[in-house]
């Protein structure tokens with residue numbers, strides 16, 4: 062048998078570049094905020110899940126063990142999830158299993174990243190996640206590969222750069238209402254198109270920043286949730302990977318995202334995601350990724366992700382708001398914590414607690430997706446109020 | 447709050463990797479001016495970079511084939527930054543090239559040379575240009591770049 066799992070508390074730190082706080086200080090701040098939001102103390106937590114990806118960013122090898130005191134994990138089962146950007150979904154999925162299995166009554170899930178210590182810029186470290194024989198000698202980094210994928214996605218689906226620029230404009234504007242955001246701003250499509258080109262078609266405003274930050278949530282079983290005010294239920298989870306050989310992948314359509322989404326929707330009893338999902342946080346490290354991932358999440362027909370932005374569906378007052386938090390483009394991208402921030406946003410939206418960011422359609426069902434690994438790993442969670 | 451203090455450090459770590467069974471042979475091929483792949487007898491794909499297994503059919507692969515150095519641009523990008531995201535003076539054309547002799551989605555990452563950025567398009571036929579034999583070391587960099595294919599002008 063499995064136990065129903067509710068999210069009863071969320072919290073996060075500000076996302077910023079070159080945070081003066083240490084890894085432990087960020088972890089503690091997010092964890093304490095989530096516990097406070099849940100109205101719980103550490104004594105009530107049975108297990109702790111911590112998510113963080115490449116150790117190389119903050120240069121602390123075996124970072125999981127490094128944070129256990131700050132994570133409230135002394136004397137408890139502790140588990141680290143380590144799958145790049147997908148960590149922000151896989152950590153909550155792991156937390157879900159701890160409670161669903163009955164092993165834990167309450168689990169604290171914390172995701173954290175500190176990228177800025179890596180010099181001269183964190184981007185160079187991404188070279189080390191790729192193949193040591195065929196990729197690394199070529200000097201590959203993530204911007205190189207994203208730019209290639211973006212061009213393939215645009216070319217196959219005949220999408221204009223203007224359309225993708227609108228995603229950046231939307232998310233950075235949404236972030237204006239997010240007190241934790243690193244890059245909130247009101248810019249125009251022209252600003253995005255005319256920004257310095259990093260790797261065509263990627264300009265500075267098509268890409269999320271490097272960030273430091275943490276986000277956390279408290280998961281409990283039904284017996285504890287019934288004493289809480291606005292529990293949000295985890296209705297479905299799924300995850301899936303594509304091949305490690307990235308030049309052997311379909312760069313236009315993320316079939317593996319679709320597989321992960323179908324797994325989560327089946328579990329949640331979602332038959333028609335385009336009708337039933339009311340708010341979504343698809344992973345948006347780059348502008349095109351929000352639309353490509355929305356297609357994989359079956360929130361748009363294949364090749365028609367552009368309609369979500371061009372027809373106004375994806376805005377906060379639209380039929381299916383995407384990234385009302387401000388997303389990675391607006392709030393920031395501290396790898397593991399970015400997905401967890403998106404998870405927390407869906408919790409707040411379903412509780413009706415998103416304040417100025419609250420979407421207009423009174424949502425009861427939402428979906429969150431995080432993505433990364435070697436640019437081929439995704440996790441999906443369906444949440445219900 | 448008091449002033450923040452910190453420390454500086456660096457990891458000085460060296461690695462040496464064996465190319466193993468498949469990549470060693472691939473590298474030997476590059477040194478000889480050839481692109482080698484492995485053929486899966488089940489799904490018929492020719493896999494590059496080669497591996498000793500087909501990840502889809504999950505069988506061991508032993509049939510080696512030499513592929514034509516020609517292919518088509520699957521996608522491209524023009525980079526104005528280096529690996530560390532620092533600006534570079536001459537833009538670099540990055541591409542995924544679908545190799546003509548591979549079946550299925552089998553591309554290779556490399557740079558494009560002997561071309562202007564504005565000439566490049568998805569679907570453009572290109573061919574590998576190898577470095578002179580004496581300069582090759584058994585590395586992906588033994589391919590200098592891919593260049594647009596000009597009819598009647600074979601790869602010298």
Ligand SMILES: [Zn+2]
Nearest residue numbers: 486489500503
């Ligand atoms: Zn096969």
